Amino acid sequence: KAGVTQTPRYLIKTRGQQVTLSCSPISGHRSVSWYQQTPGQGLQFLFEYFSETQRNKGNFPGRFSGRQFSNSRSEMNVSTLELGDSALYLCASSLASSGGAINYEQYFGPGTRLTVT
Amino acid sequence: DAKTTQPPSMDCAEGRAANLPCNHSTISGNEYVYWYRQIHSQGPQYIIHGLKNNETNEMASLIITEDRKSSTLILPHATLRDTAVYYCIVPNTNAGKSTFGDGTTLTVKP
Numbered sequence: 621k622a623g624v625t626q627t628p629r630y631l632i633k634t635r636g637q638q639v640t641l642s643c644s645p646i647s648g649h650r651s652v653s654w655y656q657q658t659p660g661q662g663l664q665f666l667f668e669y670f671s672e673t674q675r676n677k678g679n680f681p682g683r684f685s686g687r688q689f690s691n692s693r694s695e696m697n698v699s700t701l702e703l704g705d706s707a708l709y710l711c712a713s714s715l716a717s718s719g720g721a722i723n724y725e726q727y728f729g730p731g732t733r734l735t736v737t
Numbered sequence: 738d739a740k741t742t743q744p745p746s747m748d749c750a751e752g753r754a755a756n757l758p759c760n761h762s763t764i765s766g767n768e769y770v771y772w773y774r775q776i777h778s779q780g781p782q783y784i785i786h787g788l789k790n791n792e793t794n795e796m797a798s799l800i801i802t803e804d805r806k807s808s809t810l811i812l813p814h815a816t817l818r819d820t821a822v823y824y825c826i827v828p829n830t831n832a833g834k835s836t837f838g839d840g841t842t843l844t845v846k847p
Contacts, residue, residue, distance in 0.1 A: 624780075662836065662837055662838065662839060663781070663824075663837035664836050664837075665836055678836075691771065708779050710780050710781070712780070712781075722828070724769070724771050724786065724826070724828050725771075725783055725786060726781075726783060727783060728780030728781045728782065728783075730779060731779075731780050736754050
């Protein structure tokens with residue numbers, strides 16, 4: 621079974637621009653979560669989508685948004701990029717769990733390395 | 738999420754068991770303990786999780802104390818490829834805002 625794929629793997633953007641990152645989950649996984657990883661802050665939760673709906677959200681500004689499509693693929697968008705947005709953005713997928721909670725048996729993709737200059 | 742505390746680094750000799758501790762003294766009765774690892778420049782890899790009983794899979798064993806305030810991840814025969822950062826997390830699945838903390842950097846030495 622293919623793993624989680626993320627595109628692009630590397631990206632360089634300029635301050636003020638916007639960026640869209642893509643994630644394809646493992647087949648059959650309907651929950652997709654996004655994380656930001658930086659040396660200073662570690663691995664931080666951005667948001668989680670299930671059945672095209674954002675169910676959970678971390679403490680990030682509104683510049684960070686996402687969506688999920690009917691085939692469970694997900695995109696995240698960062699608008700008005702800042703230097704501090706330089707990070708590894710990770711997507712993780714999991715099988716749905718009961719009661720609307722995140723199933724933390726998650727499978728991560730390789731990440732997208734975003735550099736903002 | 739319940740707060741977890743892990744030693745920042747540990748060494749282990751190749752072929753020996755690696756025992757990675759995690760303290761989660763504020764864990765609630767229905768919260769699970771999850772372990773992940775992250776090898777340099779890769780995405781985190783799920784290892785194992787448990788509630789109160791000890792668990793074992795092909796990668797590792799998880800030992801949870803009876804009071805559930807701490808746990809130990811055991812890699813029975815560590816190899817050089819097990820060198821990674823190991824994260825212990827106790828996510829509150831209702832809050833859905835898990836962060837991974839700093840983890841333990843395990844270095845397996847020949």
